[in-house]
Amino acid sequence: MQKTHGLSHCRFCGKKLSALRMLFSSESEFCGKLHRFEYAQKQNELGLARLLEGDSRTAAENRWEQCARKIQSTENSELVSSVANS
Numbered sequence: 046m047q048k049t050h051g052l053s054h055c056r057f058c059g060k061k062l063s064a065l066r067m068l069f070s071s072e073s074e075f076c077g078k079l080h081r082f083e084y085a086q087k088q089n090e091l092g093l094a095r096l097l098e099g100d101s102r103t104a105a106e107n108r109w110e111q112c113a114r115k116i117q118s119t120e121n122s123e124l125v126s127s128v129a130n131s
């Protein structure tokens with residue numbers, strides 16, 4: 046693929062950006078401040094959602110692990126007491 050020089054598109058809406066904007070604007074990847082902001086916000090939301098999803102999954106796994114360990118320990122103590130009683 047050939048890379049086109051001097052031309053870029055807004056990363057939010059895909060609008061073609063002028064070479065002038067790219068030269069003199071800090072928003073060289075966006076057609077305006079608003080789309081730069083909205084793009085950043087969208088990325089934050091995606092990242093946050095991924096983070097929350099990961100957190101909840103870990104918490105559920107932890108809870109399950111604790112539960113399983115508790116079941117195992119009660120089974121063991123019951124086995125020990127039944128052996129001791131016989």
Ligand SMILES: [Zn+2]
Binds near residue numbers: 056059060075076077
């Ligand atoms: Zn745009």
